[in-house]
Amino acid sequence: MSYTTYSFADVAAVIAHPAVGQFVATGAGLGSISTTMATDRSAHDVAADGTVMVSKIKGRNGSITISAQQTSDLNKWLLKLYNYLEQAPTSEWVRTTITIRASLMQDLIRATGVSFQKLPDKPYQAQGQQVSWVLMAADIDQTVA
Template sequence: MSVSTYSFKDVVATISHPSYGSYSIQGEGVGEILIAKSTERTATDIAADGSVMISKVEGNNGIVTIQAQQTSGLHKFLQGMFNYLVNADSSEWAQISMTVKSTNMGKTHYCSYGAFQKESDNPYQTQGQKVSWALPFADIQNIAA
């Protein structure tokens, strides 16, 4: 019998921008990190006679969505970086990079040329909430150990 274990505590992430700085994440104040590739790698075309042509499509772009507690240091860092980049020169906009490593699963994601999709929503409720930050990246590499 084979047993495997997953723990979010085994996930370490670092988000950075060359002009703003970096922030390391190891579970504190984070609810979820979701890495979603955007490019559909296969396209098909059907001719009038019914023959099918299959095309392999290149592309490693995608979106990383980070859920953070609204009072966390991570949320404050992302809000500060967003505010900085909104007012910075446009050449700085898509310079966010991120590394997400899961030692237990033997995977590392390298995300390059990222930007903010939009500013996070601001919930005000009886209890504190999580806020979501979506960052589209031009290149996401998934390296298995």
């Protein structure tokens, strides 16, 4: 019998900026992390006679969405980073990096040139909620660790 296992507890994310420091997210206040690639890596052009020209596109940009409990230290740290970057010189805007490791699956994702898309929506209601931070990345490298 063959089987595989998965646990979000095996996933760790490190968000870092040289001027602000780093936050290691290993579960406390973290709801989910997802990576989305933005650029198609291949395109086909079809000529009138049906000949297909295939283009390989090197773009590895995309986004990482981090959902955190609205009262968590992770949410507070992301807001602190955002507020620093709002006031900092433009050259600081894309110096954030994110590293995600899922040790059980041997996944390693490194994102560089990371910047905030916008502040997350802010819910207020009877029950506490999660907020979703969307961070855009100029380069996302996904490898097997």
